[in-house]
Amino acid sequence: MSGPGPKALFVGALTRDTLYRVDDFSRGPGKYITEGTVSTASGMAANAATAAARLGGCPALWASVGGDALGPALIAEIAAEGVDCSPVRRVPGGRSASATIIVDGSGERWVLVDYDPVTQRAPEASELPDMSAYAAAMVDVRWPEAARIALTNARAAGLPAVLDADVAPKEILEDLSRHASHVVASAPGAAILTDGAAPEAAAARIAETFGCFACVTDGAAGSFFVEGPGLPTSHIPNPVVEVIDTNGAGDVFHGAFTQALAEGQGATDCIRFASAAAALKCTVLGGRLGAPNRKNTLKLMDETYHASR
Template sequence: MTGKIIVTGSMNMDMVVKTSHIPQPGETVLGGTFFMNPGGKGANQAVAVARLGGEVAFIGKIGDDIFGKQSSQLFDEEGVDTLGILSDAENPSGIALITVDQLGENSIVVAPGANANLEPDDVEQAFSLYPDGKILLIQLEIPMRTVEFAARYAQGKGMTVILNPAPANDLIPELFSLIDIITPNVNEAEVLSGVKITDITSAKEAAESLHKQGVKNVIITLGKLGAALLEEGVFYHIPAPEVETVDTTAAGDVFNGALAVAVAEGRSLKDAASFACRAAAIAVTRLGAQSSIPYRNEVLFSSMA
């Protein structure tokens, strides 16, 4: 028994258009493929944990509408514990509008809806359902006051706190003392560290800056370059498998879910980051958010492993 991973965060319905290029301001692009896919950073990470073999519960808030009901039903089908999901009678479920270009890069606009109404009291109530919680995995698509409360509560219970600081904001440094592992991407790491990342060396400098600010362990995701890991001041570069990118949507969420699973199983951070890189590499070869998330046997036995 590895202990439950509690994911606290957002649930959205993603509305995706795949087209030739991401429009510039004022530009209309004709042609493309449309589909809807359950998403939200929190939900994506919870599904990733479940598919990769972790025991996971989700704490979040949805609207009393068809999108909320669909998301909750899909969680049940994936094996995610949904007792911590609350319904908001006043606000709709979150929506994300996503454009994906022919190179697999994306542009995303999120209307948070009920996610923005997840309060500390909601989280405290839900946490009481999971006395066996071992890891808290949290992101920033819910109010910062709720993020801080959840991190402080989890730390007080002796849980490992993993923060995916997305989207980045100026308030994150206030959380650093509560975080065991922070997992920014390049843009987020640059915002938080003030270091421009252009290669592995500058990624190491950015990670060291975050460590000096109070974060115990730093993992910066570097896309095709893999990840930069600073574990208690010791630096490692974790390479990523070479793949043909189709869609980068949710790649970071897959990385974080995989990382949480590996940490819960007692793997070293270096091994956990490697496992996460392999899982994310598979995800970018597929379209969509949750539809791109691999299963455990794909990661463990993939030829990329």
């Protein structure tokens, strides 16, 4: 790919994340001294958009921030990554979202997120950016009313409409899945959506139930995907890397997957590309900060699967 890549719209969360590295956090209640701290603009959709930008795309972000001093700072930080943040709305009287994250010595994490219902209130359909400007759309579950609007309009325009089906109330996951062309779920999100099915079975059940492409990511076990109802389930293993921090890996996966879809890549290459990008993110502490560039992602993709683009 030469020159700027296709433009995708990312819809959902924009937060301030404060991450603490605590090697022995799993020992239980008590006092801990951190091994490192990172504070950064983040959020599922914002992280995915950043990944798409670093991978060669021209993404845009439709998110919601408060009228506080934090809002403009969050927007500026994501815009500096090459993400078009002009669609981000600012809500007077609202509070911008924030999260506290603890990462232990194995790279696993605990996440506490604070969303203000005033800031995250439902948008009007007229607030949706013009979908004719985009080659794909991806939404997360943190701003569900906006997600539904974006998915519905992307489908109407004949565009890939990707749902990041992470942990959320089942009714939200079901509602948004009905409007998506591609449901890409974490294993915990898929379990909620399918009443506890294991990842491989969950992928097939999601595809059958919602008539869509379905993929379930299962951490170190890789990804299971089904291209449509009644089709066989395929498995893509993850590249082997030294894991430092898994926080944000799923967001990077979704950003890379959506970027590859916008470029017109096939299902297998989309997931290999996303798997390589997410694996590289896990080698860096700091969520969004670990999103890799295209060169390194293609290199790891080729080394792992012997098939680069």
